[in-house]
Amino acid sequence: MPAQKPVTTGAQRQRAFRDRMTRMGMTIPRIYMTEAEQELVRRFLRHVRGAHTDALVAHMDFNAMNDKWSTQTLHDALASHNGEHRQLAGLRLHRAPPSIGFRLRDYGDHPVSITVSEDEVHVSTPLCEQRLVQNPDAFNEACLRLGPVMPLSNVGLVGSHYVLFGQISPYAPLANIVEELDVLGQNATLAMGELSHLIG
Secondary structure, three states: OOOOOOOOHHHHHHHHHHHHHHHOOOOOOOOOOOHHHHHHHHHHHHHHHHHHHHHHHOOOOOOOOOOOOOHHHHHHHHHHHHHHHOOEEEEEEEOOOOEEEEEEHHHOOEEEEEEEOOOOEEEEEEEEEHHHEOOHHHHHHHHHHHHHHOOOOEEEEEOOEEEEEEEEOOOOOHHHHHHHHHHHHHHHHHHHHHHHHHEO
């Protein structure tokens, strides 16, 4: 007789929750949706997420800048913005190589890195190490299918790590960069929810 798989703490909590619901005379419905219905849910979630982003960029200037961002000036602008909104935790400026690092408070303290070049402001956050992916073909297909529902973000490989990243003009106003960061956090949460079962 094969050995039974040990029950995880999460599974135990789910079973206890279902038992409590049953004792109270309640049932937990199972919901099955068509692709069209799933798209309606995605649209609703995008609307909700948009409302959160709007709160972060309210009253900010969306006009393009005359001068490009540098790593230092963008760090200083984010620090000033963060004083009011507290969106970023552990904001720090790295000198070699020049970059800005922080964690997104509203999205599980997800780590983010920003690099500024002549051509772009590049923002990225790690998803997982490549070696932890159990089925690379299934994982890569899932990443491709996520692309159309993740505005402003893409999945890529940097060294041996899968990352979620986005790019924006170095002339972009701070409001656009703050919007990019918030959407990156939203998309990282969505991606991890969709991909976690493929990560060991």
